[in-house]
Amino acid sequence: MLSAHRIMKSWGKRTVIRDVSLTVRRGEIVGLLGPNGAGKSTTFRMLTGELTPDGGNITLDGLDITCLPFYERARHGLTYLPQTSFLPRTMTVEQTITVILETNTGNREARARYMERVLTDFSLTSLRGARIGSLSGGQRRRCEIAVSMACNPAFALLDEPFSGVDPVNVGEIATLIRAMARGQVGVLITDHSALELLRLVDRSYVIYDGHVLAEGDAATLVADRRVREAYLGGTFQI
Known part of the structure; x- marks a missing residue:
């Protein structure tokens, strides 16, 4: 608690x-x-x-x-998602998540499995090669939450x-947060x-x-x- x-x-x-x-x-x-x-x-x-x-x-x-x-x-x-974007704009979605996984996950095979899980859970698979600077507000927020959760907090x-997220994506962000809670x-x-x-x-x-x-x-x-x-x-x- x-x-x-x-x-x-x-x-x-x-x-x-x-x-x-x-x-x-x-x-x-x-x-x-x-x-x-x-x-x-x-x-x-x-x-x-x-x-x-x-x-x-x-x-x-x-x-x-x-x-x-x-x-x-x-x-x-404990993990923290700040209001302002903290991700490097020139890195790709996959590279950004990899940085966290290399710090918190053991061997390469385990990191690869966890990467696929994170990309799937946060609907980022199709964006894995996209640079952070090219993402929409909602996509970037999903990526930021994924990075925050990659350390398994x-x-x-x-x-x-919900800051900087259009109404269409607010529901998606809320769904991700509910999924976090279901994961305890x-x-x-x-x-x-x-x-x-x-x-x-x-x-x-x-x-x-x-x-x-x-x-x-x-x-x-x-x-x-x-x-x-x-x-x-x-x-x-x-």
Whole structure:
């Protein structure tokens, strides 16, 4: 289980996150929602290791990772999909995935089998020789998720997975995320599209004014007067 317990963060004299606690279990898709400036991004950055909490702790399957940089967290089964593209534009899809497999997979035969599996699972077989720079937004996002999953993680942090993806491909990305959860990967997602996120996740946390305002499934949050007033609005519907 990925768990944050009463984490806090301040900038100077201003406390931006206070006593935020959340959990993500394997095979579960959890959302992290909130209006701009509420502390959602800061919370997410503490989970990735980009920021260190000023208080509280973060654990991964019981291991305290509060002060570990991301590359150390990755060794313990955490992967991270950033909002902005991180893939070299001149490399091909296959070359990009190969770099990760050579780091995490044993012999050549095993890498070849896993490569075919990844290309098939993420509908990238026909694009294996395509350069990253030539891909559409949706294709590139699929490739980025495939690269993130090539290290066989236990938990995945997805930052704005629908960013830059046209409506046709949003459904494909959501299907891939559901498949990750069926494979017993715990997934935490933050995204500005509350509608798409609530349709996808099992439950969500709503961050407001630096703390957890509410937690629950989509129906629970939509029915919560505090959530509607602070974030979703009075006319929001799933």
